[in-house]
Amino acid sequence: MGAPLPRDPIADARRNWELHGWGEVAAPMAAITAIMRTQQILMARIEDVLKPLGLTFSRYEMLALLSFARTGALPMSKASALLQVHPTSVTNAVDRLETAGYVERTRHPTDGRTTLIELTADGRALTEKATAALNAEVFGRSGFTSVDVEDLLRILSDFRRQAGDFA
């Protein structure tokens, strides 16, 4: 959506913050802005890969989650917790995936309140295709060095633990 800028806008912003009396928080502000921008770039790449397959990222996330489930089925509430999204977002995503024939709703055997979501054969095939495409075109060519990847994983793992993501 445009040519490269002549200078790094985030480095500029950091200097600007320091000049305006925010020296204390200039560096973390810049780091957080860089995370936002990096996420934006990566999301665009992922969406470019998924679009030809008729998937959005959030729907792919749902399919990938189901493909990992040992029994092949997951309660809506568990999907909501694991994907960190609102229950209505799960309902919405499952509605569309079900219409497309990639998942099916089934009743929970013992708890009548619970709806289980299950991959269909089509859904499983599509998930495998999408995963292979993402691995080849995004994760396999991320541009991060191996060392940087490990540093990122440690730093972001510390952050997520501290943020209450896991124990």
Added chain:
Amino acid sequence: MGAPLPRDPIADARRNWELHGWGEVAAPMAAITAIMRTQQILMARIEDVLKPLGLTFSRYEMLALLSFARTGALPMSKASALLQVHPTSVTNAVDRLETAGYVERTRHPTDGRTTLIELTADGRALTEKATAALNAEVFGRSGFTSVDVEDLLRILSDFRRQAGDFA
């Protein structure tokens, strides 16, 4: 949106990927997933701070950009390029900010095609208030150590340069 998980789901996914024949890309996949999740956490914090001020993040970004402009005014097209968003998104954001009285559209002195955006006094005051709140409640308490912040800035700067963000 739920209690902490007992285990790190991203570390689990990395192991799972390795077990399913994707060992080559398991680490970058995990790192990218961690970036996505970190962005989600940070965005939620930022929105919590901005919501009481009646601002969304994208509208705050627009105000902050204008507050840095030397002349105090910026063409729509320049805002679109610097914020890396579609021109229609700029039109939308400026429409709402103008209705709220925080920015004004003015004509470019020499190019009749160009619309300039300018902060009002109210807009500048709100921007300063929002910036102070974000610095105090988000950037000043990010949870990243100083060393991690510098590592993040270097790694993500390399990535963004490679992705064509700047020269």
Added chain:
DNA sequence: TATTGTTATACTCTATAACTATA
């Protein structure tokens, strides 16, 4: 009473295409 999930509704942001006005 509490929990699970759905529905209705609304509000973001984003994108495409068609259009006007100006260069």
Added chain:
DNA sequence: TATAGTTATAGAGTATAACAATA
């Protein structure tokens, strides 16, 4: 012809509140 910006329209995800069914 090309550029800047707007409009109309559509789609995505997310959220709140009210509700039904079940525990």
